[in-house]
Amino acid sequence: MRKKIFMMLSVLVLTVLLPATVLAAASNLTVPQHAGSPVSSVVDQAKLLSDKQRQQLSAQIEQVERNHGVRIAVVTLQSLQGKEPGQAADAILDRDYADGAHGSMVLLLAMDTRDWYVSTDNSMRKRITDDGGFAYLSDAFLPSLKDGDYAGAFRQYVATADAMLDYYEEQGEPYDPASEFSLLAFIVAVVLAGLAAIGVWQILLCQLNNVTRAVAADSYLQRDSVALTEQSDTYLYTDVTRTPKAKSSSGSSSSGGSHGGGGGKF
Amino acid sequence: MAETSVNYKCPNCSAPLVFQPGKDKVSCEYCGNEFAVSAIEELFQKEQERAARAAEAQEAKWATEQAGGQWAEEEAAVLRVCTCPSCGAELVCDGNTMATECVYCGNPTMIPRNFDGMLKPDYVIPFKKTKEEAMAALREFYKGKLLLPAEFKTQNRIEAIQPMYVPFWLFDSAVKAHAGFQATRVRVYETSDERVTETSYYDCERSGTMAFARIPVDGSEKMDDSYMESIEPFDYTEMVPFSSAFLTGFLADKYDVDAQASGPRADKRVEHSAVGVLEESVTGYDTVACQSSAVIKEGGEVAYAMAPVWILTTRYKGTPYTFMMNGQTGKVVGSLPSDKRKEVLYPAAVFLLVLPMLYYLAKWIFA
Numbered sequence: 001m002r003k004k005i006f007m008m009l010s011v012l013v014l015t016v017l018l019p020a021t022v023l024a025a026a027s028n029l030t031v032p033q034h035a036g037s038p039v040s041s042v043v044d045q046a047k048l049l050s051d052k053q054r055q056q057l058s059a060q061i062e063q064v065e066r067n068h069g070v071r072i073a074v075v076t077l078q079s080l081q082g083k084e085p086g087q088a089a090d091a092i093l094d095r096d097y098a099d100g101a102h103g104s105m106v107l108l109l110a111m112d113t114r115d116w117y118v119s120t121d122n123s124m125r126k127r128i129t130d131d132g133g134f135a136y137l138s139d140a141f142l143p144s145l146k147d148g149d150y151a152g153a154f155r156q157y158v159a160t161a162d163a164m165l166d167y168y169e170e171q172g173e174p175y176d177p178a179s180e181f182s183l184l185a186f187i188v189a190v191v192l193a194g195l196a197a198i199g200v201w202q203i204l205l206c207q208l209n210n211v212t213r214a215v216a217a218d219s220y221l222q223r224d225s226v227a228l229t230e231q232s233d234t235y236l237y238t239d240v241t242r243t244p245k246a247k248s249s250s251g252s253s254s255s256g257g258s259h260g261g262g263g264g265k266f
Numbered sequence: 267m268a269e270t271s272v273n274y275k276c277p278n279c280s281a282p283l284v285f286q287p288g289k290d291k292v293s294c295e296y297c298g299n300e301f302a303v304s305a306i307e308e309l310f311q312k313e314q315e316r317a318a319r320a321a322e323a324q325e326a327k328w329a330t331e332q333a334g335g336q337w338a339e340e341e342a343a344v345l346r347v348c349t350c351p352s353c354g355a356e357l358v359c360d361g362n363t364m365a366t367e368c369v370y371c372g373n374p375t376m377i378p379r380n381f382d383g384m385l386k387p388d389y390v391i392p393f394k395k396t397k398e399e400a401m402a403a404l405r406e407f408y409k410g411k412l413l414l415p416a417e418f419k420t421q422n423r424i425e426a427i428q429p430m431y432v433p434f435w436l437f438d439s440a441v442k443a444h445a446g447f448q449a450t451r452v453r454v455y456e457t458s459d460e461r462v463t464e465t466s467y468y469d470c471e472r473s474g475t476m477a478f479a480r481i482p483v484d485g486s487e488k489m490d491d492s493y494m495e496s497i498e499p500f501d502y503t504e505m506v507p508f509s510s511a512f513l514t515g516f517l518a519d520k521y522d523v524d525a526q527a528s529g530p531r532a533d534k535r536v537e538h539s540a541v542g543v544l545e546e547s548v549t550g551y552d553t554v555a556c557q558s559s560a561v562i563k564e565g566g567e568v569a570y571a572m573a574p575v576w577i578l579t580t581r582y583k584g585t586p587y588t589f590m591m592n593g594q595t596g597k598v599v600g601s602l603p604s605d606k607r608k609e610v611l612y613p614a615a616v617f618l619l620v621l622p623m624l625y626y627l628a629k630w631i632f633a
Contacts, residue, residue: 178633185628192628193621197613204413204612208602214495216542217535220481225440226543230473233449233548234308236277237299241463245456
């Protein structure tokens with residue numbers, strides 16, 4: 001009997017409290033708060049990670065945050081309740097993770113719409129730029145995200161951010177993949193430069209010899225002797241070629257004022 | 267090239283065409299195109315006529331027997347022949363003007379002997395350009411040639427440039443030309459989902475007559491035909507009947523390629539130009555391509571003339587390099603050696619200069 005009462009009470013408590021917690025998180029788009037302590041860097045409301053994975057990710061993030069004096073967060077939600085992912089991520093960043101001395105960054109996942117968004121504050125934006133840096137960061141974790149390997153994706157997100165922050169501290173400038181050596185561009189440049197060199201070589205060689213055979217006798221034609229005696233044009237046939245038009249494709253991108261980053265679907 | 271036999275074939279893919287009795291259209295079994303029987307018959311009738319004309323053209327000859335004349339005894343007595351023991355060139359000069367070096371190979375030892383006859387030229391184009399002008403032209407020719415070896419320029423052989431009359435056969439011909447052209451008109455338009463290209467094919471037949479006067483073909487085997495054709499044309503209004511007096515102070519090459527052997531070269535040039543004249547009359551199309559042609563020589567006169575050329579051959583590392591200037595018009599032509607070191611350095615400098623620019627450009631494009 002006591003067991004039954006306990007179970008009913010538990011169910012009642014859960015029925016009342018759990019939706020309230022979820023709704024609070026979803027509607028206000030905040031992560032659960034713990035009074036007096038900083039908000040956890042991993043908030044897995046969508047339950048994508050096992051406890052062990054969450055702990056490992058938290059430890060990894062904590063290490064990076066300590067090394068670089070930044071806040072890095074991963075927040076997963078079941079739903080954004082119709083809000084824009086960018087606005088939601090910016091709001092979460094400003095509310096819960098704005099205390100990074102050298103910048104803050106949040107990766108937000110919404111499972112119902114399969115949206116992802118990384119929001120960075122202005123300090124972090126100097127370290128992970130919207131142009132080259134963000135694309136490099138997102139390229140690192142998006143494949144795993146699309147494959148459903150959430151733990152792997154979050155690990156790569158944190159590890160890549162760590163490497164980019166290391167680069168900034170060592171080089172004094174943000175990491176930009178465009179400044180990396182590109183083998184493809186080098187090969188193309190070598191081929192084109194080789195062709196240019198061959199072209200110059202040919203031009204210089206041609207300068208040394210202006211001997212050319214005459215194939216025609218136009219200079220010796222007596223123009224006033226030319227008389228056309230027959231002139232007939234006969235239509236033969238018509239050849240028709242049809243080429244389908246290429247379908248146009250569209251894409252979108254955006255850039256913000258006080259926040260950086262970007263997102264998309266996974 | 268003119269063809270001498272004709273088969274009925276599809277104008278589009280050249281597959282054999284089979285006519286069905288009683289039908290006014292014929293389809294190609296290979297490409298599926300349909301043609302009006304009348305158009306095909308007309309097309310191939312013209313083709314047959316041209317094939318017959320081409321066979322006729324192959325038989326026409328040049329009247330070479332009229333070219334050149336005989337020397338008077340007193341003229342022949344003052345002439346000498348200088349022979350190059352190195353390349354075998356035979357240069358004719360009067361007794362006072364001996365060849366000092368071979369104009370063809372640059373060999374400095376010429377062996378004189380008595381004149382032993384050749385045809386007397388009908389005409390001569392006198393020299394108008396002086397040695398100073400020829401030397402100035404040669405110096406100008408050397409300018410701006412980045413690969414020219416410095417030591418070649420400093421050999422200071424410019425003063426060794428020599429004036430020489432080069433033997434030419436001048437061919438006059440009146441021709442009848444026939445040619446069939448395939449012409450196309452292309453219309454391109456777009457529908458909502460595709461781009462349509464309509465190419466209409468036409469058979470354009472053209473015939474005409476025309477005359478060519480004094481097409482020069484050099485009669486010296488030693489003289490590179492390309493050089494002589496490069497310094498064309500000569501102004502024939504200044505050509506005068508030949509006199510041995512013109513040889514005073516100048517060299518003259520003996521012809522060793524007769525008019526009969528030189529004729530085919532003139533024929534080729536005439537055929538090319540005649541077809542070109544007919545092609546100019548095919549207008550109003552987007553593309554025009556000659557399918558077949560026949561050029562029939564109706565009259566072919568030949569004259570023997572001497573044309574003035576300033577010539578200098580310099581040997582560099584065992585290879586002769588020749589510079590020539592048209593002695594009448596001043597047009598220059600020549601070949602020069604190249605410095606192998608510079609051949610590597612200049613392209614390498616360009617390579618190194620453009621490589622970084624191209625690298626960043628490629629990187630920017632691929633980013």
